[in-house]
Amino acid sequence: MVKVVVAKADTYDEQVVELAIKELLDELGGIFQFIKPGDKVLIKPNMVDALE
Numbered sequence: 001m002v003k004v005v006v007a008k009a010d011t012y013d014e015q016v017v018e019l020a021i022k023e024l025l026d027e028l029g030g031i032f033q034f035i036k037p038g039d040k041v042l043i044k045p046n047m048v049d050a051l052e
Contacts, residue, residue, distance in 0.1 A: 005024045005028060007020040007021075008020070020045075
């Protein structure tokens with residue numbers, strides 16, 4: 001089974017985005033479910049802005 005989680009950040013403020021990413025990883029069981037100490041990891045949030 002594949003689990004997908006989604007979070008909304010109403011701003012690109014670094015603290016807001018960081019909290020959203022932390023909540024997503026926690027929902028998936030924590031970051032250490034995926035990486036081990038010493039691993040190099042890039043997290044690329046899919047960030048878009050509404051068209052006006």
